[in-house]
Amino acid sequence: MTLKYIIITTKYIFFISTLIFVSFPANSELSVEEIIKGRKAIFSKNYTTAKKVQMLVSKGDFEKAKNKMIEMSDNYKSLLKYFPANTKEGFKTEASPAIWDNKEEFDELMNKSSNDMIELASIIDSSENIKGTLGKLMWSNCKACHSKFRSPH
Numbered sequence: 001m002t003l004k005y006i007i008i009t010t011k012y013i014f015f016i017s018t019l020i021f022v023s024f025p026a027n028s029e030l031s032v033e034e035i036i037k038g039r040k041a042i043f044s045k046n047y048t049t050a051k052k053v054q055m056l057v058s059k060g061d062f063e064k065a066k067n068k069m070i071e072m073s074d075n076y077k078s079l080l081k082y083f084p085a086n087t088k089e090g091f092k093t094e095a096s097p098a099i100w101d102n103k104e105e106f107d108e109l110m111n112k113s114s115n116d117m118i119e120l121a122s123i124i125d126s127s128e129n130i131k132g133t134l135g136k137l138m139w140s141n142c143k144a145c146h147s148k149f150r151s152p153h
């Protein structure tokens with residue numbers, strides 16, 4: 001009887017601690033290498049996704065395009081956590097030191113880029129000027145940030 005309870009309780013504790021461990025914020029345990037490589041991978045993915053968005057919109061496939069836009073918006077939000085102060089150099093990073101001298105401005109640009117993708121998703125199918133709208137709410141943000149915060153490569 002008591003042994004049974006002990007076994008059940010042990011299993012329960014084990015299960016709960018696994019849950020806590022798995023849901024622990026990812027970045028707190030990542031190494032500098034994982035963070036720098038991680039953000040590069042997200043930026044590359046966003047580039048691929050942006051090209052898909054452009055292609056889907058030009059075909060008039062707005063529903064699929066909108067899903068991709070939301071995906072990009074989420075990626076920008078997660079990128080906010082990928083620039084801790086100990087990741088200024090190494091692992092071929094192209095992040096400019098200007099990021100950490102102007103962290104608020106950088107984070108604002110990241111947030112703006114994320115919010116613009118949400119706005120894009122809500123207005124693209126009623127836009128009169130598709131190309132211009134994509135330029136303004138998607139592509140111009142890449143350039144605005146890179147020109148100040150990504151080193152020449």
Ligand code: HEC
Nearest residue numbers: 040043044047050093094095109110113141142145149150
């Ligand atoms: C708020 C700032 C910001 C925005 C917005 C932004 N980028 Fe970047 N991007 C960066 C920074 C900083 C790096 C350098 C990261 C590193 O090397 O550590 C980078 C790197 C990249 C890379 C290189 C990744 C690699 O493998 O080294 C690509 C590709 C890229 N960005 C594409 C884009 C595209 C396309 C957009 C717009 C759709 C965009 N970025 C929007 C800041 C931004």
